[in-house]
Amino acid sequence: MGTVGVGEGTWPSMRTTLKDLGVCEADFIRACDATFKQGARFNRWVDGSESDFYYHPLMLPAYFAPLNSLIHWLGCDLNTEDLSYSTASCYQEAACEAGLAPKAITTPQYQGVLNYAYHLDTHKFSEFIKKHCIETLNVVHKVSDVTGVRTEEDGAISSLILQDNTELPGDFYIDCSGFSGVLIDKHFHIPFADRSEVLFCDRALAVQCPYDQAGAIASHTVSTATGSGWIWDIGLQSRRGVGHVYSSRYCSDSDAEQVLRRHLGEKSRDLPIKSIRYTPGHRERFWVKNCVAVGLSAGFVEPLEASSILLVELSAYWIAEKLPLRRSELWRCEKQFNDIFQYRWNSIIEFLKLHYCLSSRKDTPFWRDNTSASSIPASLIDKLERWKEKSPSVLDFLSRADVFPLESYCFVMYGMNFKTSTHDPGKNRLEKIQAKIDQYRKETDKVLAFLPQNRTLLNAINEHGLQRI
Amino acid sequence: MTTMPSVEILEEHSHRQLRVDFSEARKAYFHRRLVPVVISEFSTLMFHYPIVLVKDGQTGKFSCSVLLGISEESTLLSRGRVDDGALPLSIQRLPLVAVESSPESDPVIGLDIDSPGVGKGEPIFGENATALNDAMAALGEIYRGREETEDYIQNVLAMDLVSKLQAEVTYKDGRKVTMEGLYSVDINRVARIDDDNKRSQFMKISRYLYAQNFSLYNMTRIAELAG
Numbered sequence: 001m002g003t004v005g006v007g008e009g010t011w012p013s014m015r016t017t018l019k020d021l022g023v024c025e026a027d028f029i030r031a032c033d034a035t036f037k038q039g040a041r042f043n044r045w046v047d048g049s050e051s052d053f054y055y056h057p058l059m060l061p062a063y064f065a066p067l068n069s070l071i072h073w074l075g076c077d078l079n080t081e082d083l084s085y086s087t088a089s090c091y092q093e094a095a096c097e098a099g100l101a102p103k104a105i106t107t108p109q110y111q112g113v114l115n116y117a118y119h120l121d122t123h124k125f126s127e128f129i130k131k132h133c134i135e136t137l138n139v140v141h142k143v144s145d146v147t148g149v150r151t152e153e154d155g156a157i158s159s160l161i162l163q164d165n166t167e168l169p170g171d172f173y174i175d176c177s178g179f180s181g182v183l184i185d186k187h188f189h190i191p192f193a194d195r196s197e198v199l200f201c202d203r204a205l206a207v208q209c210p211y212d213q214a215g216a217i218a219s220h221t222v223s224t225a226t227g228s229g230w231i232w233d234i235g236l237q238s239r240r241g242v243g244h245v246y247s248s249r250y251c252s253d254s255d256a257e258q259v260l261r262r263h264l265g266e267k268s269r270d271l272p273i274k275s276i277r278y279t280p281g282h283r284e285r286f287w288v289k290n291c292v293a294v295g296l297s298a299g300f301v302e303p304l305e306a307s308s309i310l311l312v313e314l315s316a317y318w319i320a321e322k323l324p325l326r327r328s329e330l331w332r333c334e335k336q337f338n339d340i341f342q343y344r345w346n347s348i349i350e351f352l353k354l355h356y357c358l359s360s361r362k363d364t365p366f367w368r369d370n371t372s373a374s375s376i377p378a379s380l381i382d383k384l385e386r387w388k389e390k391s392p393s394v395l396d397f398l399s400r401a402d403v404f405p406l407e408s409y410c411f412v413m414y415g416m417n418f419k420t421s422t423h424d425p426g427k428n429r430l431e432k433i434q435a436k437i438d439q440y441r442k443e444t445d446k447v448l449a450f451l452p453q454n455r456t457l458l459n460a461i462n463e464h465g466l467q468r469i
Numbered sequence: 470m471t472t473m474p475s476v477e478i479l480e481e482h483s484h485r486q487l488r489v490d491f492s493e494a495r496k497a498y499f500h501r502r503l504v505p506v507v508i509s510e511f512s513t514l515m516f517h518y519p520i521v522l523v524k525d526g527q528t529g530k531f532s533c534s535v536l537l538g539i540s541e542e543s544t545l546l547s548r549g550r551v552d553d554g555a556l557p558l559s560i561q562r563l564p565l566v567a568v569e570s571s572p573e574s575d576p577v578i579g580l581d582i583d584s585p586g587v588g589k590g591e592p593i594f595g596e597n598a599t600a601l602n603d604a605m606a607a608l609g610e611i612y613r614g615r616e617e618t619e620d621y622i623q624n625v626l627a628m629d630l631v632s633k634l635q636a637e638v639t640y641k642d643g644r645k646v647t648m649e650g651l652y653s654v655d656i657n658r659v660a661r662i663d664d665d666n667k668r669s670q671f672m673k674i675s676r677y678l679y680a681q682n683f684s685l686y687n688m689t690r691i692a693e694l695a696g
Binding site for chain 2: 106463
């Protein structure tokens with residue numbers, strides 16, 4: 001089974017996952033060409049102009065005042081520098097713009113001065129994890145193709161028939177067979193929920209770009225909107241991973257390639273491009289009897305917020321935490337897992353749609369249709385209607401299954417100039433907010449002065465490693 | 470800001486006329502907050518200073534140091550709280566330095582000619598013979614102790630005995646200063662060592678470990694500097 005190799009961005013949860021697996025962070029960084037990711041910079045998503053950008057950083061915003069008051073301050077005369085929501089409330093944006101690392105060489109492994117995730121080479125990462133599982137965690141790894149499935153009376157899988165005609169019995173099966181869905185699709189025939197009516201992108205062109213020289217490495221993902229999709233740009237240690245995600249309904253493959261090559265410039269002319277086709281969506285159910293689909297076999301949507309690898313982590317954690325002692329209890333897991341992950345897929349699709357539907361771009365049919373109410377989930381329309389009248393609250397995010405928290409919604413919504421009706425908190429309060437923001441910006445300078453350049457730190461880690469404490 | 474010292478290789482012929490006041494030279498370090506040490510000194514230093522672990526700002530690697538004060542303005546040495554007999558080797562060797570020309574060959578003895586003690590006092594190869602010998606002996610002990618000190622650090626890290634030192638000092642005016650970046654050994658974790666190999670490693674380094682742990686009583690002396 002090959003690695004698709006599109007998702008090169010992760011969530012901060014990856015730090016916990018690797019730590020729990022007993023991986024040394026410096027070994028991982030060296031082996032996987034990994035770099036630090038502190039968020040995403042969205043270019044040309046709001047109005048499509050050259051200067052249009054906003055950030056979705058990984059750090060939580062600082063608290064200066066209730067959200068209503070802060071939003072009011074952002075729109076009032078006291079905001080003389082016209083600070084955006086993320087610039088005013090989170091210094092991670094400044095760290096990214098300056099190409100800084102989220103930590104210093106003296107910071108212990110898996111800890112950060114600023115919150116961070118990773119960019120990584122997925123091929124190297126899968127080899128690294130495989131080696132760790134086999135050599136350190138004593139996982140028995142057998143490579144073969146599944147040619148058949150034997151079942152029990154109740155339909156549960158009793159064993160897999162492999163290509164060499166051997167039989168592999170087991171109590172529980174995790175289908176990680178990628179898009180082919182060997183068990184969840186080919187055996188159980190669980191229908192696929194096509195969500196392309198909400199998320200239009202269904203193709204990707206990926207290219208690996210060498211650096212011109214060993215210069216700065218961006219510590220954020222750059223996502224640049226195009227006429228019919230968007231281009232990701234991810235800086236690894238030895239190369240950049242760049243790709244164009246687009247909708248085949250609105251753009252031909254050759255036009256999409258042209259857009260990508262134009263974005264990369266003349267130097268990309270001879271670089272080979274890998275094409276990926278997918279249907280955005282997920283299985284209607286993920287867990288059946290004694291089998292659960294994890295990863296691409298469960299579903300896939302565009303990697304705008306690195307949700308694919310996150311769902312793998314969340315699924316693995318869920319299974320490890322909840323797998324019952326007795327097989328007779330599996331049906332309870334089946335129901336609970338399916339309910340929770342159905343909710344999660346919906347919330348991811350909703351959050352990704354938020355990036356599109358708030359845009360004021362009308363320059364192409366892709367953008368016009370993306371902002372049309374008919375393509376927006378009713379649940380999202382309902383939330384946006386509420387948040388037009390009153391800023392979002394933590395009380396809107398009470399489910400522990402929520403994937404994107406209030407803070408993520410705020411970064412995207414207010415980064416995209418979403419308008420919320422606010423009441424004037426009064427001159428005194430606004431001046432207090434002003435003073436707090438001024439103080440925060442002074443602290444920002446101190447923190448940034450302490451942090452090294454992203455590449456400088458990565459070079460130091462490659463040479464000296466990171467301490468455990 | 471630390472500047473690179475101007476170093477000359479010490480030679481009897483060319484430095485015969487050079488005068489050095491060793492006592493003055495040592496004072497150059499009296500305002501340092503941290504001074505590196507090797508484990509062979511622990512048994513002496515433990516009665517006078519906290520022996521801590523600190524990270525190098527370029528590599529993140531741990532090294533052993535004694536903590537002299539909360540800030541460079543006020544230290545145990547600048548306030549005269551420690552006798553000359555208890556100076557760390559890194560101060561005793563001043564103004565001598567070890568000069569390494571290549572990783573394969575032994576270092577040679579150099580002289581920091583920017584040291585405040587150089588150009589004063591007695592001729593270095595005359596009346597000062599004892600002081601020179603003492604400084605050379607200190608330099609030699611540092612050089613010989615480097616590797617075993619690194620081994621010690623690797624061992625305490627491997628045994629998970631290192632912990633962050635939580636140190637906050639309150640000044641008379643109520644101002645509080647948290648001392649960041651200091652680590653020490655946590656003797657309470659010794660009981661957790663359940664591996665036979667690690668236990669035998671522990672036995673080999675236990676006297677240094679207990680000395681370092683004992684030295685933390687001197688944190689009160691550091692705190693008194695705030696008074």
